Amino acid sequence: MRRWNGWGDESDHFELSDDARDFLRARIGDGRPPHDATIDEALRGVADSRVHAAARFDTDPRLRLLHARGQSFPDWVAMKSGRFGPVADAVARPASHEEAADALAEAQKLGAIVIPYGGGTSVVGHLNVPVGDRPVVNISFERMNRLLAFDEKSQLATFGAGTPGPQIEAQLRGHGALLGHFPQSYEFSTIGGWVVTRSSGQQSLRYGRIENLFASGRLLTPRGALRIGSAPASSAGQDLREAVLGSEGRLGLLTEVTARVRRLPASEDFHAVFFPSWEAGVEAARAITQAEVPLSMLRLSNEIETETQLRLAGHTELIKWLQRYLGMRGIAQGQCMMVIGASGSLGATRRMRREALAIAKLFHGVHVGKAIGKSWAKNRFRGPLLRNALWDAGYAADTVETAVNWPQATATMRAIEAAAREVLYADNERMHAFTHLSHVYRQGCSVYSTFVFRSTGDPDGDMERWRRLKARVSTAIVEHGGTISHQHGVGVDHAPYLIHEKGELGLDLMRAMARELDPQQMMNPGKLFV
Numbered sequence: 102m103r104r105w106n107g108w109g110d111e112s113d114h115f116e117l118s119d120d121a122r123d124f125l126r127a128r129i130g131d132g133r134p135p136h137d138a139t140i141d142e143a144l145r146g147v148a149d150s151r152v153h154a155a156a157r158f159d160t161d162p163r164l165r166l167l168h169a170r171g172q173s174f175p176d177w178v179a180m181k182s183g184r185f186g187p188v189a190d191a192v193a194r195p196a197s198h199e200e201a202a203d204a205l206a207e208a209q210k211l212g213a214i215v216i217p218y219g220g221g222t223s224v225v226g227h228l229n230v231p232v233g234d235r236p237v238v239n240i241s242f243e244r245m246n247r248l249l250a251f252d253e254k255s256q257l258a259t260f261g262a263g264t265p266g267p268q269i270e271a272q273l274r275g276h277g278a279l280l281g282h283f284p285q286s287y288e289f290s291t292i293g294g295w296v297v298t299r300s301s302g303q304q305s306l307r308y309g310r311i312e313n314l315f316a317s318g319r320l321l322t323p324r325g326a327l328r329i330g331s332a333p334a335s336s337a338g339q340d341l342r343e344a345v346l347g348s349e350g351r352l353g354l355l356t357e358v359t360a361r362v363r364r365l366p367a368s369e370d371f372h373a374v375f376f377p378s379w380e381a382g383v384e385a386a387r388a389i390t391q392a393e394v395p396l397s398m399l400r401l402s403n404e405i406e407t408e409t410q411l412r413l414a415g416h417t418e419l420i421k422w423l424q425r426y427l428g429m430r431g432i433a434q435g436q437c438m439m440v441i442g443a444s445g446s447l448g449a450t451r452r453m454r455r456e457a458l459a460i461a462k463l464f465h466g467v468h469v470g471k472a473i474g475k476s477w478a479k480n481r482f483r484g485p486l487l488r489n490a491l492w493d494a495g496y497a498a499d500t501v502e503t504a505v506n507w508p509q510a511t512a513t514m515r516a517i518e519a520a521a522r523e524v525l526y527a528d529n530e531r532m533h534a535f536t537h538l539s540h541v542y543r544q545g546c547s548v549y550s551t552f553v554f555r556s557t558g559d560p561d562g563d564m565e566r567w568r569r570l571k572a573r574v575s576t577a578i579v580e581h582g583g584t585i586s587h588q589h590g591v592g593v594d595h596a597p598y599l600i601h602e603k604g605e606l607g608l609d610l611m612r613a614m615a616r617e618l619d620p621q622q623m624m625n626p627g628k629l630f631v
């Protein structure tokens with residue numbers, strides 16, 4: 102069963118080894134283990150529903166609670182403390198496009214606000230329930246989780262919008278196909294959620310971001326249904342798929358998604374390369390990308406992330422061997438790890454790897470073989486479980502991400518980390534901040550930073566710290582010309598910064614589109630823009 106107040110399945114744990122605990126203690130001090138609320142305590146805070154249970158809506162308090170939050174830092178503090186804040190008055194769980202249309206019509210009759218719910222993995226407050234006089238309902242897509250159509254010749258697959266990653270790939274495998282969209286939240290996030298948040302998977306270098314995979318879909322707006330996209334390409338005016346991508350539930354319910362799929366690759370492998378410095382690694386990443394080596398992924402960790410990953414992974418013997426080997430090859434302090442992935446036919450995979458490694462060598466990259474890459478691939482969806490273990494040990498964690506042009510990559514990374522560290526100086530506390538580049542483009546790359554700090558032991562104290570952190574790092578991002586989000590979307594947490602990239606007129610255009618399709622402003626108000 103999925104954890105109600107954390108990440109992952111309840112049976113799935115990521116233990117912090119003694120070495121990992123020592124490492125954190127040395128970096129930021131002893132953690133302060135929290136006192137978490139039980140679900141019964143949390144349920145006591147759920148207000149009575151303001152709507153009567155109706156054909157499509159269930160008012161069960163537990164169900165409402167389980168749909169009330171995502172995975173952002175404020176969501177975690179709310180779930181862990183049991184102080185959820187407002188929850189929706191009812192939840193509908195349609196099993197088809199038609200049932201979703203009925204639920205939307207019923208919500209309209211109730212004069213309710215609708216918050217669409219995919220997998221609940223939002224990390225920016227997309228699912229927050231607003232306070233106000235209007236009732237609020239969740240329309241959740243968890244029952245719309247099937248492959249509905251498969252067009253072998255066109256390589257198109259249509260899914261119910263609530264289909265999560267593993268179910269997508271399992272159903273496609275039977276047709277010898279794959280989608281190849283692997284966000285780290287893959288186990289729980291859904292294809293509908295991916296489209297409306299403009300998600301990016303770990304192997305987007307080969308498979309593309311969700312905007313490249315989204316061929317067409319069905320959108321139920323309060324003003325009626327829209328079919329979007331279909332032809333392989335079109336010059337017939339503006340592409341309405343672009344309006345749906347990133348719409349964050351503001352335009353309506355995306356009920357079905359037709360995605361461009363591929364044949365399953367015959368071979369796939371991941372290799373690790375170590376660089377003597379971050380700067381060498383970034384230049385190698387840029388050179389490999391601009392040489393258009395068709396890798397499936399490339400991820401470069403900075404010095405601190407490299408050390409943190411190796412220490413928290415707990416493979417003591419492998420790491421000793423690695424350090425001896427790297428030492429002999431002249432790589433010691435400041436080492437940065439790059440993981441590259443290649444997928445395709447056996448021959449193509451080998452060729453890509455050879456080409457990438459040859460370029461890496463020009464920047465003094467040392468190839469250390471498959472073991473680390475293999476372990477990264479095996480554990481790539483397990484990383485977020487660490488957040489549970491950190492929390493239990495008294496440490497809080499959060500992340501930010503952006504994308505910038507290549508010349509800004511290093512300065513942005515350093516500025517984000519410096520801003521995060523400065524936040525805690527006033528409290529006489531230390532921040533453990535580390536970064537990687539994981540999505541690379543010819544023009545630039547994403548920059549993804551993680552922060553670990555000691556919990557204050559008090560939900561209000563943690564939130565106060567987080568607000569300062571979020572404000573400082575978001576400001577550092579916009580000052581460096583970065584987007585406020587490369588992959589997580591806007592929600593409420595990033596909304597104040599959207600103006601920097603869209604401008605007033607651009608925001609007006611977005612608001613106008615929502616007004617046109619949703620005149621009663623019932624669809625997820627307060628998210629993306631106000």
Ligand SMILES: Cc1cc2nc3c(=O)[nH]c(=O)nc-3n(C[C@H](O)[C@H](O)[C@H](O)COP(=O)(O)OP(=O)(O)OC[C@H]3O[C@@H](n4cnc5c(N)ncnc54)[C@H](O)[C@@H]3O)c2cc1C
Binds near residue numbers: 224293588
């Ligand atoms: C541990 C972790 C790792 C993550 N890693 C990545 C990553 O690698 N890449 C990445 O891109 N993101 C990542 N995310 C962020 C998150 O998974 C994505 O934003 C994801 O796309 C959200 O999908 P979801 O189905 O969970 O949507 P939800 O969280 O349920 O909803 C997100 C927003 O979409 C709306 N929505 C959802 N479904 C529909 C629908 N069918 N119609 C209309 N509106 C809808 C909701 O109203 C809400 O506004 C991560 C999150 C976590 C917690």
